Amino acid sequence: MSYLFNTPQQTEEMLAAIGVGSVEDLLEQIPESLRLDRKLDLPAPKSELELEQHVRDLAGRNVTASSRSCFLGGGAYDHFVPSVVDEIASRGEFYTAYTPYQAEASQGSLQAFFEFQTLICQLTGMDVSNASLYEGGTAVSEAAFMAMRVTNRHQRVVVLGTVHPEFRQVLHTYTDLLPCEIVEIPCQDGGADLNLVKEQLDEKTACLVVQQPNFFGCLEDVRELSELAHQVGALSVVSVDPISLGMLERPGNLGVDIVVAEGQPLGIPLQYGGPYLGILACRKEYVRKIPGRIVSLATDRNGKRCFVLGLQTREQHIRREKATSNICTNQGLLALRATVYMSLLGADGLNRVAELSCRKAHYAAEQLTALDGVELMFPQPFFKEFVLRVEKGVERFTDAAREAGFDIGPLLRQFDSIDPSVRSQGVLVAVTECRSRDEIDALRDAVRDF
């Protein structure tokens, strides 16, 4: 049998040592009436060879970012992953270890997480980072909870309608049973209307949630929005694309209090949406309100530098129902991937990736909007992603692209919370450094007469 060690003879020896006649005898704690009286109804087992054939067949039915040119975005991006990232992350010493409770047996992971925290702070301009959360959407909710704890305001969270629709849905789910009102501010021109924002912020508001670049790829005036939040004593929470920080101003310089992010672009494969990497960093005065694992530098018995899980008194295994969150796992392996990715790129590499993506996105937008009946939906500056308005049928447009070997999307139609006028004719287009001018030109030619 796969993955079992004991031979029949050893099993007999072990049973004899225990003093029972059979394994069945060991299960006597389970009342007979509760036992399953049949086999589980599962597919028959497969050998490694058969399994691989089966899985290759299924995998072959999917169309991926390497079988068609990928212009898909909306929070997950086809950025290039250097070989070293896979090489390091596939070391068994990293991926088969557990949460580093025993510091002496886990210095490798602990140091890598400490380095992750530092790199995230350098990237965002914030003071402290945790060692990761589940993914970008739940990170927004954790940030909102954290803002409630910091401000002691539990009634109201204001969120821009340009924040990823799925992130907003998660926020609604997470707060459903709490006395907290989630106020969404509709945004029709691709960016925040500062007057509307001002109207909705009040002295009961825990935080204002902004996304930069926003779901439509457009840039928001984060400095001004943070200022508006601060005027009523609320915190400013901003969800960023980490790649954009290779080029854009760091949130720490714009008055932001809590930065969250989906870290997938930092060397993490697309894998149909997960597992991804939730990032959360904040100003140092809020450090004890931060959710999730944190690694701290420490010294050992001999005065030697080492690393430990820090600030655990905030957590579920000590504070239980008073814990800062119920998060138990972090995304250690993905934080490691991001750490290796950022170490390889450094500021210069991140800047190159950001600038290449940005230049190519702008070229693609220029080429596509030169076509009849295709225009940019919003007048705002954008980074690597933009919304096209295709009046004569956005679906025919994407079908024509697909036919010719290009995936673009998602169509905005699939998000109920987006304004209908925008939704019906809009499609997101994302462009990373991986796309070439030839591909962009070919896409343009393919949809010329759709």
Added chain:
Amino acid sequence: MKNELATKLLFELSVPGRRATQWPDSDVPEQSLDELIPSQFRAESAPSMPELTESDVVRHFVNLSTKNFSVDTHFYPLGSCTMKYNPKRHERLAALDGLGNLHPYQREEDSQGMLQILYEMQEMLGEIAGLPAVSLQPAAGAQGEFTALLVAAAYFRDRGEKRTKVIFPSSAHGTNPASAALAGFDCVQLQASSNGLVDPDDLQSHLDDSTAVFMITNPNTLGLFERDIARIAGMIHDAGGLVYIDGANMNAILGITRPGDFGGDMMHYNVHKTFTGPHGAGGPGAGPIAVRSFLEDYLPGPVVRKDTAEDGSVTYRLADPPNSIGRMRSFFGNVGILLRGYFYLRTLGADGLRAVSENAVLNANYLREKLKDILPVPQGERCMHEFVSSGKLQKDERGVTAMDIAKRLLDYGFHAPTVYFPLVVAEALMIEPTETESKETLDAFSEALHAIASEDPEMLHQAPHSTPVSRPDEVAAGRKPLLTWTPCLND
């Protein structure tokens, strides 16, 4: 002098001007950056990040990896965590281009292979649980708990009932009360009984029409099966509440008994424990939930549905259940971990799965027997897949704590058990060998513990002696946390 480059931080290895990556020149017409993005949005200067070569980075992280204990390198009997062997085939298969490189917004017609896998995974998890309706969305066990509590709340709301109370035993995982509090419920903790099991009479005294959910791990955190579970579930149901099974210990009962059959209405799986997703130094995991049919419509979406056309052709699609509590996270779920679980289930089948649990129980009882003279187990005659020994004897007679024993085990080349949990056992050492260990390993582990039991207590207080560092001062680190590197750390 020893080469200490291996232990330096990335930031200390940095040399200005070094580069590890090279990027292509832009192949689109150059425009000034001001035309692309107005300067008000752009950073004035680059962040201060390390500058390294590719080989610097490789050597650094490979050296770090050697400072870890892991399942691939050590016996890792960390109770409650189920650190079993992670089959290598899973890594290769999950990384196949058709799975690893699939965008979450790829069209359904272009993701049929993936959707079929996820649909079959839903079906298999429903069968193993005896609870047919499954959502794969939750990202971790604790998120699965939280999800199920929201499902319960939605169900009671639809019935017009106001139920505010979640009850759990004192031995519960800390995430149970934390999840209940996060969902807005009041928490009620049952006191531990002397035999380590939930006392039905004590439970009865807490039940009333405000009882929403009873959360229980079965087998429980002492490694004991709650014999009265059917009666307990009946009591909860009579009070109008729902029974939640924390599936952390499913490794003990696969194919032997099912949460749905012993009274559970909802449960989560820890796919990374039971079905061998590697733990990745803390994650990612996956925490799908399975519920009874009457709760199906409340599950978080999306879930995968299968449509069979008149001509017999099958297609898979994503759908949100009609009264869904909403989304728990963006996109579908932790698919990469679900895939590994799928590969595992397709490798083992029904007989293999049952053999897993039988061998996990055999190994645990064997080790328990071997250790009973030095580390007795206060509760129960037998155990399921794990057991909680008490180091009280060692402490009373020799002044050696559970922590001392745990640390000394590292010197012998074994990862330590979970210590000081559950709180109901003095000097607790929670040991879970799992089915993927051999008799030889268990014998060696037992010998190590027996050797430790006769070693000089003073030497044990100072253990470990062979690891890169020993006994960090966690109190000082908690009082004055240093959470990022700054240049002044080197002064």
